[in-house]
Amino acid sequence: MQERLATLSGLEARLAARVRQVAPSGIRRFFEIAATMDDVISLGIGEPDFVSPPVAIEAAIASLRAGKTGYTANAGLIELREAVAEELARRYGVHYDPAREVLITVGVSEALQLAMLALVDPGDEVLIPEPCFVSYAPAATFAGGRVVYVPTSVENDFQVTAADLEPYLTSRTKVLMIGYPNNPTGAVLRRHTLEEIGELVIKHDLLVISDEIYDRLIYGRAYEEGHVCVPSIPGLWERTVLLGGFSKDYAMTGWRIGYACAPEPILKALYKLHQYIVMSAPTMGQVAALAALRQAQDDVERMRQAYDARRRVIVDGLRAVGLPTFEPEGAFYCFPDVRSTGLTSEEFAQRLLREEHVAVVPGDAFGPSGAGYVRCSYATSMEKLQEAVRRIGRFVERVRAARGVET
Known part of the structure; x- marks a missing residue:
């Protein structure tokens, strides 16, 4: 038994450095803790309720009953690629050939x-404005890239600017x-x-990867002005x-369907990797x-309006x-x-979970600029949000009273 334990303990050192140097997801860690507790309101996971x-x-049920349980073309159903291209052209004026792009x-x-594997060679630097989604830096690291964080701040509405990037x-x-x-912002x-x-x-002859998974979920002034799709910018x-x-806008997280669009020479590289890694996305x-x-655009708008109402409740x-x-x-x-x-x-998130059974994510899980913040997801019911705010208020009052600080 001791010999086996010694062997197992030595295996970690034999793992690839690019894997060892990436920490486990800070989001999942709190979710897993919350799953072991009763009466927890989770504001931690970014999954629509x-x-x-x-x-x-x-449509998926009908396809299964019709026996459509095999692979699709590696690049995906041509009808879906055409629909994606049509939607992007209609909404944002960006045009892609569904067969090649x-x-x-x-x-x-x-x-x-x-995208990271196709574009990044070992030693290439990848600029990542942060706070940001936890997967960006690991994806660059797994490709052999060097992550260069570019901080953003609340004083500039967490927008990254050209002036921020240039140094x-x-x-x-x-x-x-x-x-x-x-x-998370x-x-x-x-x-x-x-x-x-x-x-x-x-x-500076750079390449861009633009993650626009939340493009339809915008509110206030942003909704009035409309989402700006990065490839619609000249050049x-x-x-x-x-x-x-489809995970966020359409509440389809478990279906695992996404897409990448790019000029043909770049997309060919993504396609080659995709062929060897996964073959094709799930048919159903x-x-x-x-x-x-x-057929579900009304559903998207209904959910967007619900999120907007929840947004006001939790922010206020x-x-x-x-x-x-x-x-x-x-x-x-x-x-x-x-x-x-x-x-x-970290202390705030841990104590809030332990004392009030509300799960949030420490802000520095999303990059150094997130220190001092926590992320709260409002992709949960209005009733749970209202109760979560009450519990958070009770917690904050208690913490401040213990420090002799007036609320």
């Missing part, structure tokens, strides 16, 4: 990793990773900001890998996604209990500042 659109479910993937997670450019900089609407990028970034990208179409999917998921694109509620909270205009997250409690992000 809505059921997928009925039309998508029925659209790839259906196993969620945006696969699309992200394919981090070196001769090794190759890729800019953009993720807006942003997870809910920030969006304005058109003029993207245009300035576009000029910088062209000047960026030919330099951008556009990532999107593709059928469901096609039905959703064609957190502000009312004394936690400064940035006004999110996209996705379904808010990012309150907890520094006034005297606790770190």
Whole structure:
């Protein structure tokens, strides 16, 4: 037994360095703890509480009953690729050849990793504005890239600008990773900001990966102005890998359907990787996604409006209990500042879960600039959000009273 334990303990050192140097997801860690407790309100996981659109479910069931249980073409159903291309052209004026420039993937997670593997050589630098989704840096690391974080701040609405990016450019900089609407902050990028970034990208001959999974979930001024699709910016179409999917906008997380769009020479590389890694995305998921694109737009808008109402409840509620909270205009997250409690992000999240059974995620799980914040997902019911705000308020009052700080 001792010999076996010694052997097992030595195995970790034999793992690839690129895997050993990446920490487990900070999001999943709190979710797993919460799963062992009773009466927990989870504001931790970015998963819609809505059921997928009925039309998508029925289409998938019908396809299974019709015996459509085999592979699709490696690149995905041509009908789905055509529908994706049509939707992007209609909404944002960006045009892709569905036969050569659209790839259906196993969620945006696969699309992200394919893009990094296709574009990044060992030692290439990848600029990643942060706070950001936890998978961006690991995806770059797994491809052999060097992650260069570019901090953003609440003072600038968590928008990254060309002026922010320029000091981090070196001769090794190759890729800019953009993720807006942003997870975890809910920030969006304005058109003029993207245009300035576009000029910088062209000047320094960079490539861009743009994660736009939350493109339909925007609110307030951002909704009035409309989402700005990165490849719609002059000069960026030919330099951008556009990532999107169905998990968030359409509440279809478990179907695992995403897509990547790019100019043909780039997409060929993603396609080659995709062929060897996964073969094709799930057939029934593709059928469901096609039905959703064609017939579930009212469902998307209904969910967007519900998120908007929840957004107001949680943002106003957190502000009312004394936690400064940035006004999110996209996705379904808010990012309150907890520094006034005297606790770190980690301490706040751990104690809140233990004492009040509310799960949130420490802000620094999303990058160094997230220190002092926590991420709260409002992709849960209004009743649970209202109760969560009450519990958070009770917790904050108790913590401040113990420190002798007035609420």
